[in-house]
Amino acid sequence: MARFDNKVAIVTGGGSGIGAEISRELAEQGASVVVTDINLDAAQSIVDEIGAAGGSAAAFQQNTAKWEDSKAAVEFAQSTFGALHLAVNNAGIGAAPQKIGDYDIAAWDRVRSVDLDGVFYGLKFQLPAIVAAGGGAVVNMASVLGSVGIAENAAYVTSKHALIGLTKVAALEYTSEGVRTNAVGPGFIDTPLVRSSLSPEALSALEAEHASRRLGTDKEVAALTLFLLSDEASFISGSYHLVDGGYSAH
């Protein structure tokens, strides 16, 4: 029997990067996965990949910054696969670097609305649905920047820090009802987005800031996330787990 047989999962922002890898691995390990993304084509292409590999998945268009979409995503999981047991609130965005005095208000609102409000909207509808299904687990995708700061990134750093507080409240309210909630804090992960936004010199400088002297991989983030979603993590709730190659160790 596979680790997630008979489980139904939602992964937000599942059309790319870390969320796509988590979706693939959940499906490989038996879950039926609702891959949601603001970009429906991206979600559908991951669903097609999962289907071709023999897994079970369905795509759903969701802007996590809209609470109505979070409600609809949970209802879609229930109507398509019968219940909801697992959720990964993974969708997240950044903004161009800017100092607080110059910070564009619209950029602040945009980042906060996805990286923080979007996770609250997700939890608001996922947690009661998971309780109704008999229990399960949630992972909120924070960042190493949920516990350390970086200059010129106020909206992202603030949202990711706040997300860890929200994770604790969710755990305090719902663990006794059978739903564990945890946060994962990746260091810098080698995705096309990160690589293409850096010069070779900036990339080497960033690699050197990790004790591992390299960036992480989406598989390394997925491994921790799936562990936290699994029954092996049955006594872990309300905590924040780094997968950062030692970035925050100094």
Ligand SMILES: NC(=O)c1ccc[n+]([C@@H]2O[C@H](COP(=O)([O-])OP(=O)(O)OC[C@H]3O[C@@H](n4cnc5c(N)ncnc54)[C@H](O)[C@@H]3O)[C@@H](O)[C@H]2O)c1
């Ligand atoms: N890549 C890194 O180095 C890194 C490091 C730490 C934390 N993280 C976090 O991991 C998560 C995933 O990052 P990634 O690197 O895989 O990003 P990515 O850009 O590759 O993928 C993010 C996905 O989210 C989708 N998305 C964006 N806005 C959305 C919205 N409003 N509603 C629904 N979907 C939306 C995008 O279309 C995309 O498919 C984010 O929360 C990010 O902050 C990433």
